[in-house]
Amino acid sequence: MSSVSINKEDIKTIMKSDQTIVKQTTAAKPAATRPGVLALKSRAFFEWMLPPVSGLLLLLAVWTLISHQSPNLPGPASTWHAATALFSDPFYVNDPNDQGIGWNILASLQRVALGFGLAALVGIPLGFVIGRFQFISRMAAPVIGILRPVSPLAWLPIGLLVFKAADPAAIWVIFISAIWPMIINTAVGVSKVPQDYMNVARVLNLSEWKIITKILFPFVLPYMMTGVRLSIGVAWLVIVAAEMLTGGVGIGFWVWDEWNNLNVEHIIIAIFVVGIVGLLLEVALTSIAQRFSYE
Template sequence: MNPTQTFDRTRLPGTEDKGVSLLARLEPLKAVLLSRVLPPLIILGALVMLWEVLCSRPGAALPSASQMVRETWELITDPFYDNGGNDVGMAWQILASLERVAYGYSLAVVVGVGLGVLVGQSTWALRGLDPLFQVLRTVPPLAWLPISLAGFQDSNPSAIFVIFITAIWPIIINTSVGIRNIPEDYRNVARVIRLNGFEYFWKIMLPAAAPYIFSGLRIGVGLSWLAIVAAEMLIGGVGIGFFIWDAWNSSLISDIILALIYVGIVGFLLDRMVAWVGNRVTRGTAAG
């Protein structure tokens, strides 16, 4: 080899194959970025630019995006500050709301799935309870708040009850529909192999109805998050809903916008979390 020639690694045997192999492995990631990540980023960027242009004009009622960030920078950079009482960071406000949602939603899941199984399995229960459920589920969530405050005499359990009564209806309805739609072949197999009640519930009923149940759970968790934000505006205390109402009373519009962004992100993550669990549980089922 001529000493003056440069050493080119790409011409060595096998190096070209390694480069092609690396590119091939990156192709799926590239496809995901182009199809899933890039479109929402473009839309989000366009909306932020439109927001900035419309609200930067003199006399605009709402702050622009850049002004909102400037005015809420301390809230963004220090979400865990605690000055005592209700003067706490955004992270503590959201965690307080999530704690109430966890209690109310968990109770709604247990009771809702149980009642849904009962209504789906029993024709008598369906005829007796379904009309009652259809009437109660049309009551707006906040209409339950005065009754719960009168009954519990405390704001925190009242808020939890509002979450419970809001989330339970889609869980009951979807669970009962899933139970009624279990294929008759599954029931016949259970009779042939003589499964007892618990075995039939655990091995046949729940797996077959799981896709319907998790559809109700996703709707329920979204309604729970909506209900707690609205309820906290009325009951006060620490929570993202009360933070929004307090910011309105103090004319802190930028704080309200920041809180709304956080509310949307948390609601999205809650929905994705329930959907992820549902995809794992229903994997391998006919409907899933």
């Protein structure tokens, strides 16, 4: 009996020692093979940066290839040198029709801000009304269906006829083009509010103002912000075309003026400027929509 017990104790002792060795090995192994925090952050950064950088490099490669095939099209190198000279003094003023690109960008942004602001003041409340009341929704449907597909530049002669000046006509074109996404998205959001919410409001005998502020607005906010983002993109897109026809100071007029001077490098620079400014406006509104939560 004693020999058997001794053997069992020996076996237990050996098993405990083996488990201790295994634990020490497994504990030491991650410390030796685990990558550092800096290496993980560097890898995540490169994984985040690689796709957009690859896309830009591909764009430059295609642009370079096309410029070699078409001698009249400037390549990236010559356009870069022209941009360096252009932005070395972006706010010069020689005469009212000869100003730096900085003044032209600011003038276009001012028109966009006015037209977009007016569209928001009118379109968002109108969207709430259309989505809230079925009769008004049915009444507005044919009007929106007819006017929304009209090309923005088709509204420019009407603006020139009514306002007798190019600047308010351009703002009018921005207004009439940017208002539709706000109206439609806001109205759709209001129509998607669950009927249970409205039943609770009816039971509590809430006023129309409290229904809008406490029930409709929090629910409709994502739809409304989507309409705002779409509208700012449309507004910035339309202003370039409108300024080409109305003249004055603005990025659209500047593009047309550079075309008349056969300065193709500046036209390409303007294309990138318009795209970058539009992207910044989109990113700014997206950031506002993500950070602002109404609770």
